Amino acid sequence: MPQTQKPDFPGNDLGDQFRFWPKHNEKIYERLENKHAWLEEKRAAAQGDGKPPATQRSEVDPLENEMILNIGPQHPATHGVLRCVVKMDGETIEKSVLDIGYLHRGIEKLAEHKTYQEFMPYTDRMDYLSPYSNNVAWCLAVEKLADIEVPERAQWIRMIMSELARISSHCLWLGVGMMDAGAVSGFVWTFQEREEIYSIMDEVAGARFTVSHSRIGGVANDFSPRAIEMIRDFVDKFPDRIAGWEGLLNKNRIWVERNKGVGRVTKEEALELGLTGPNLRGSGVPYDVRRFEPYLKYDEVDFTIPVREEGDCLARYFLRLDEMKQSVRIIEQCLDRMTEGPIRSDDAKEAYPSKEEVYYSMEGMIHDFMYTDVGTVPPKGAHSYHAIEGPKGELGFYLTSDGTGRPWRVRINAPSFTNLQAMEHMLEGEMVADTVVIIGSLDPVMGEADK
Numbered sequence: 001m002p003q004t005q006k007p008d009f010p011g012n013d014l015g016d017q018f019r020f021w022p023k024h025n026e027k028i029y030e031r032l033e034n035k036h037a038w039l040e041e042k043r044a045a046a047q048g049d050g051k052p053p054a055t056q057r058s059e060v061d062p063l064e065n066e067m068i069l070n071i072g073p074q075h076p077a078t079h080g081v082l083r084c085v086v087k088m089d090g091e092t093i094e095k096s097v098l099d100i101g102y103l104h105r106g107i108e109k110l111a112e113h114k115t116y117q118e119f120m121p122y123t124d125r126m127d128y129l130s131p132y133s134n135n136v137a138w139c140l141a142v143e144k145l146a147d148i149e150v151p152e153r154a155q156w157i158r159m160i161m162s163e164l165a166r167i168s169s170h171c172l173w174l175g176v177g178m179m180d181a182g183a184v185s186g187f188v189w190t191f192q193e194r195e196e197i198y199s200i201m202d203e204v205a206g207a208r209f210t211v212s213h214s215r216i217g218g219v220a221n222d223f224s225p226r227a228i229e230m231i232r233d234f235v236d237k238f239p240d241r242i243a244g245w246e247g248l249l250n251k252n253r254i255w256v257e258r259n260k261g262v263g264r265v266t267k268e269e270a271l272e273l274g275l276t277g278p279n280l281r282g283s284g285v286p287y288d289v290r291r292f293e294p295y296l297k298y299d300e301v302d303f304t305i306p307v308r309e310e311g312d313c314l315a316r317y318f319l320r321l322d323e324m325k326q327s328v329r330i331i332e333q334c335l336d337r338m339t340e341g342p343i344r345s346d347d348a349k350e351a352y353p354s355k356e357e358v359y360y361s362m363e364g365m366i367h368d369f370m371y372t373d374v375g376t377v378p379p380k381g382a383h384s385y386h387a388i389e390g391p392k393g394e395l396g397f398y399l400t401s402d403g404t405g406r407p408w409r410v411r412i413n414a415p416s417f418t419n420l421q422a423m424e425h426m427l428e429g430e431m432v433a434d435t436v437v438i439i440g441s442l443d444p445v446m447g448e449a450d451k
Contacts, residue, residue, distance in 0.1 A: 028085055031097050033087075066087060066089055067087075069432070071085075077180055077435075077439065077440075079440070081100075082439065082446055092432075093430055093431070096428055097424060100420065101450050103446045108412055111407060112408065112410055117352070117375050118375070120135060120212050126445075127390065127391070127416065127447060129172050129173075130165035130166065130168060130390060130392075132164070133165045133166065134390070135214035136158050137390065138214075141384060141398075143216065145382050146216075146378035148216065150218055150345065151218055151345070153339060157223060157338070157343065158214060160331050161201075163330050166391045168194050171194050171324075173443045175188075175191055180437055181258045186245070193238065201213075203224065203226055203227045204223060215344060215351055216351055217344050217347070217350045218342070231335065239325065242321060258313075259437060263430065265311045265422060270284075273421050273422040275393075277391070277393020278319050278443070279441075281319055282315040285307075288305045289389035297337075300337070302329075303330050313440075352371055377404065377405050382400075382401040383398070384398070385413075390415055394418070396412070397410065398411040416448045419442050419443075
């Protein structure tokens with residue numbers, strides 16, 4: 001019986017089907033080996049002092065031996081699927097290389113095959129710890145591209161929900177940070193506050209986690225009286241919760257010693273490495289998009305930009321607690337100043353019609369179908385970049401239009417990706433036991449880093 005001939009194409013041999021991984025690993029380890037390390041300078045300085053290098057000393061210290069260790073990507077302390085390849089001298093990290101991309105979903109290319117409104121649920125899955133902020137950043141970029149005017153009430157609603165998302169994200173950061181340092185009970189306390197915010201999101205948007213509440217031209221629906229009551233109740237009680245956490249941690253010897261002086265980044269290094277958000281402000285750079293390039297109604301409310309000079313993990317802890325206090329302050333002002341009025345643009349080519357129009361008028365139904373099919377159509381050749389101050393830092397979308405209802409090009413400036421640039425620098429010279437604390441202090445989310 002004649003044998004079936006294998007198709008003639010590259011990789012038909014089973015041995016060639018999985019060639020990527022060995023080659024990828026080979027390049028990672030090659031980069032690790034060739035990387036300049038601080039320890040080499042230290043040893044050269046020791047030689048200059050007349051001391052023999054460690055490899056030539058007669059007394060062999062059992063801790064002075066080199067090994068390569070993979071931390072992640074399948075490890076809960078690496079915040080998802082982050083892989084840190086480190087070369088250690090004893091328990092000190094001599095060199096480090098980050099390997100990302102294990103969660104790659106091609107989200108920028110997906111956006112180029114969706115209408116502007118269709119892409120909204122995908123933004124929820126980027127920084128999935130603060131979905132509402134992602135919604136707002138996308139809407140503002142599209143509205144800038146298409147020159148869409150958003151009603152004032154919708155802007156206040158977006159601000160309130162974005163600040164709640166910031167608090168929610170920082171609560172998770174604090175709970176996970178405490179758990180990484182060994183305090184498991186703190187994780188439960190911070191999640192109790194997140195549960196209250198989830199309940200508010202559920203009341204406002206009809207979903208607890210992936211909300212998709214913003215719309216191009218406004219928001220999906222207005223606050224109910226119950227939602228306003230829940231928000232006011234939360235901001236009234238939350239400062240006492242922060243005070244409780246400060247009482248537990250600010251003078252806790254274990255917490256302070258695990259964070260103080262660890263993962264330090266100077267102001268100059270922070271700027272050179274491209275840090276953003278709380279990680280940048282924790283190193284003494286008072287940059288906040290809400291203040292320097294105001295959007296929504298941030299130029300009409302009073303708030304302080306917290307800044308710390310130390311640049312270590314402890315400074316980033318203090319700074320995020322202060323940011324939550326400022327978010328409460330912003331929300332209270334928004335609630336007091338929010339005016340009555342429409343919540344979406346009234347132009348059928350810019351935004352969805354209200355449900356009342358869709359259900360009770362033929363024109364409304366036609367507009368709903370047309371907007372779902374075609375969506376917003378910015379002018380051909382238009383391009384825009386708009387950024388917000390997300391919980392992790394500057395989150396921006398760059399869009400280019402070809403005159404259709406789908407973007408021609410989408411590029412995402414994700415703060416987690418930006419902040420991870422500093423990780424290698426921060427790890428080198430630290431103890432391997434401090435790795436999880438340093439990762440936690442940067443607060444990366446791989447859903448937006450692996451775009």
